[in-house]
Amino acid sequence: MGKLLLDYGSGGKASYRLIKDIFLKYLGNIYLNKLDDAVCLEQIKSPVVMSTDSYTVDPIIFPGGDIGSLAVHGTVNDVAMLGARPKYLSCGFILEEGLDLALLEQIVCSMAKAAARAKVLVVTGDTKVVPKGAVDKIFINTTGLGELMLQAPLSGASAKPGDVIILSGTIGDHGLTILSRQKGISFDTKIKSDSAPLNVLIEKLLNQVPEVHVLRDPTRGGLATTLNEIARQSQVCCLIEEKLLPIKEEVRGGCAFLGLDPLYLANEGKFVLILPEQYERQALDILKQDELGKDACVIGKIQSAPIGKVVLQTTLGGQRLLDMLEGEQLPRIC
Amino acid sequence: MNLLNKFSNPELCKKLLTLLKNELIRPFRFMEVCGTHTVAIFRSGLRSLFPENLIHVSGPGCPVCVTHEREVAAFLELAQKDVVLATFGDLMRVPGPNKQTLKDLQAQGANIKIVYSPFDALQLALDTPDRDVIFIGIGFETTAPTVAATLNVARQQNIKNFFVFCLHKLVPPALKALLSGGVKIDGFLLPGHVSAIIGRGPYEFLSKDYNLPATIGGFEPVDILQAIYELVKMFNLNQPAVVNCYSRVVKDEGNQKALLMLKRVFEPCSALWRGLGEIPDSGLQIRSEFEAFDARKSFNLEDLPQVPPLKGCKCGDVLKGLLRPDECPLFNKQCTPESPVGPCMVSTEGSCAAYYKYLV
Ligand code: SF4
Numbered sequence: 001m002g003k004l005l006l007d008y009g010s011g012g013k014a015s016y017r018l019i020k021d022i023f024l025k026y027l028g029n030i031y032l033n034k035l036d037d038a039v040c041l042e043q044i045k046s047p048v049v050m051s052t053d054s055y056t057v058d059p060i061i062f063p064g065g066d067i068g069s070l071a072v073h074g075t076v077n078d079v080a081m082l083g084a085r086p087k088y089l090s091c092g093f094i095l096e097e098g099l100d101l102a103l104l105e106q107i108v109c110s111m112a113k114a115a116a117r118a119k120v121l122v123v124t125g126d127t128k129v130v131p132k133g134a135v136d137k138i139f140i141n142t143t144g145l146g147e148l149m150l151q152a153p154l155s156g157a158s159a160k161p162g163d164v165i166i167l168s169g170t171i172g173d174h175g176l177t178i179l180s181r182q183k184g185i186s187f188d189t190k191i192k193s194d195s196a197p198l199n200v201l202i203e204k205l206l207n208q209v210p211e212v213h214v215l216r217d218p219t220r221g222g223l224a225t226t227l228n229e230i231a232r233q234s235q236v237c238c239l240i241e242e243k244l245l246p247i248k249e250e251v252r253g254g255c256a257f258l259g260l261d262p263l264y265l266a267n268e269g270k271f272v273l274i275l276p277e278q279y280e281r282q283a284l285d286i287l288k289q290d291e292l293g294k295d296a297c298v299i300g301k302i303q304s305a306p307i308g309k310v311v312l313q314t315t316l317g318g319q320r321l322l323d324m325l326e327g328e329q330l331p332r333i334c
Numbered sequence: 335m336n337l338l339n340k341f342s343n344p345e346l347c348k349k350l351l352t353l354l355k356n357e358l359i360r361p362f363r364f365m366e367v368c369g370t371h372t373v374a375i376f377r378s379g380l381r382s383l384f385p386e387n388l389i390h391v392s393g394p395g396c397p398v399c400v401t402h403e404r405e406v407a408a409f410l411e412l413a414q415k416d417v418v419l420a421t422f423g424d425l426m427r428v429p430g431p432n433k434q435t436l437k438d439l440q441a442q443g444a445n446i447k448i449v450y451s452p453f454d455a456l457q458l459a460l461d462t463p464d465r466d467v468i469f470i471g472i473g474f475e476t477t478a479p480t481v482a483a484t485l486n487v488a489r490q491q492n493i494k495n496f497f498v499f500c501l502h503k504l505v506p507p508a509l510k511a512l513l514s515g516g517v518k519i520d521g522f523l524l525p526g527h528v529s530a531i532i533g534r535g536p537y538e539f540l541s542k543d544y545n546l547p548a549t550i551g552g553f554e555p556v557d558i559l560q561a562i563y564e565l566v567k568m569f570n571l572n573q574p575a576v577v578n579c580y581s582r583v584v585k586d587e588g589n590q591k592a593l594l595m596l597k598r599v600f601e602p603c604s605a606l607w608r609g610l611g612e613i614p615d616s617g618l619q620i621r622s623e624f625e626a627f628d629a630r631k632s633f634n635l636e637d638l639p640q641v642p643p644l645k646g647c648k649c650g651d652v653l654k655g656l657l658r659p660d661e662c663p664l665f666n667k668q669c670t671p672e673s674p675v676g677p678c679m680v681s682t683e684g685s686c687a688a689y690y691k692y693l694v
Pocket of ligand 1: 646647648649650652659662664665666669670674678679680686
């Protein structure tokens with residue numbers, strides 16, 4: 001299929017071919033097919049929830065996903081966390097000259113599958129080709145638009161003392177998958193990224209559970225960082241029990257080997273759910289019926305003090321603070 | 335059950351804690367002298383489970399923290415020369431005089447590379463034959479053998495552009511200096527990693543000359559509790575000795591191969607310690623056979639720059655176990671891990687950082 005040349009991004013004939021043969025072929029729909037400068041979304045109901053993120057993950061293909069599916073899941077999940085139903089995505093590609101066109105097609109195809117699974121449409125897009133070395137193969141930016149399903153959007157500031165903290169599944173899978181590849185280590189176990197769209201499950205949850213206080217996806221910085229953000233925003237303390245944390249045995253082993261802490265590793269298909277204790281059972285039942293929530297469990301509770309802190313009850317029964325991730329920025333994991 | 339689980343088994347820890355509690359008939363003040371122990375005690379939650387009359391003090395066991403302000407000033411000066419400075423990441427944020435750090439200098443264009451091993455630094459020298467590469471050698475008896483081995487290879491291969499700025503320090507002389515200074519401690523939890531190299535012998539003076547019990551301990555909760563329990567038992571019986579409680583890793587005679595390598599490349603010298611000042615025979619210097627690689631000689635650093643201690647920072651007293659980190663007036667006020675005033679807040683193994691990060 002050949003390589004990507006600089007003139008594919010020039011806006012001329014070559015770009016048009018690229019758009020038709022790859023982007024429209026997989027992502028096409030009534031909006032995108034018009035190829036206008038912008039898109040008009042007549043159907044959307046207000047209030048609108050919007051989120052954007054750029055994806056630079058290295059390697060671009062990894063066990064459990066690739067940069068294309070990640071770019072859909074990541075943004076869709078961010079929109080969903082506010083209590084919204086994601087509907088539309090925009091998608092900007094920055095491509096490196098010389099990129100294998102077959103690889104690009106593979107990524108776009110994977111995006112299309114991810115979008116279909118998440119029930120969103122890619123409605124507008126852009127492609128730039130930059131000289132070799134200006135980016136690393138493919139960078140993707142996606143912006144998501146969604147419709148709010150609740151009276152008011154969810155926020156990290158609504159956790160209340162007495163609430164329970166539920167985690168939708170195991171932690172550390174995505175971060176360990178990427179970091180181990182970057183270090184050139186491939187574990188011969190089944191460690192793979194958990195990258196997945198959470199919006200459909202969240203919609204089910206919000207439709208049935210009468211009161212949800214916080215939804216957050218523990219991506220960069222991991223569960224520890226997300227809980228710290230919530231504790232600060234809500235001016236409460238998150239008390240977590242180490243022995244309740246769902247961590248796959250192979251992830252635990254891999255982390256021990258590489259000197260990583262799964263509490264600080266990124267997840268791309270998990271969420272933290274904080275709600276009044278009385279709805280715990282109901283929420284867990286809904287989660288556990290779904291493949292994406294089958295390992296869901298309670299990991300702790302919200303208490304009033306110490307304000308703004310996360311306290312970890314260790315397996316030994318002792319207590320210590322669980323701090324935010326700090327220091328050197330980790331390599332590109334999303 | 336795998337090996338790791340066995341040594342962090344909650345039931346076993348509970349039993350050991352009860353034993354320890356019963357043994358503690360009066361307050362017992364122990365010092366650990368290893369940053370890895372500091373972190374392990376806090377991270378596992380052990381610290382919050384210690385009986386009330388077990389008083390835990392961290393000593394001069396964090397290599398970054400004990401690096402003297404004059405040594406810090408010297409490597410900051412080196413970074414501003416026309417060289418490539420290779421360093422372990424921990425040193426990047428240690429503030430020198432005027433609060434400057436290697437990180438600041440790097441942002442201003444200094445050529446500083448973070449490496450994970452001295453061999454990476456040597457490789458850097460091989461890859462850039464037209465640049466002088468200087469590796470900052472810090473750490474105790476644990477890291478020094480690898481640096482010695484690197485220097486050995488550099489000499490064998492006759493590499494001309496590789497140097498080591500040697501700031502290595504030795505643990506036993508520092509303990510002696512600490513005790514002569516009158517620090518009040520009832521027993522020592524000795525560092526497992528350092529002891530794996532030097533063995534048990536070099537600590538014998540603790541029981542012989544100072545009548546203090548000491549145990550070499552591993553880093554899992556069970557290891558730590560066992561070692562402390564042994565300390566208290568010896569203390570109560572007034573039968574002080576130096577006991578190796580980490581025999582699955584530490585041999586009484588240490589690691590002879592590593593010791594030989596150390597001896598071949600380095601010789602003891604007097605060294606500067608933050609807070610403790612100059613201690614005779616507590617450092618390592620590069621032997622004359624290897625002097626071509628000695629950054630002190632090649633870059634005119636035989637006299638370290640004279641600089642004042644960091645203003646307001648009590649790291650010296652913290653390292654001597656005289657002050658608890660949270661008793662420092664700057665703790666959690668001007669001094670936090672995001673904007674550290676002293677090295678004890680910078681290093682992940684520093685006791686100020688551990689207090690800040692883990693103490694509920
Ligand atoms: S809290 Fe900061 S200023 Fe005080 S001793 Fe520790 S590092 Fe130094």
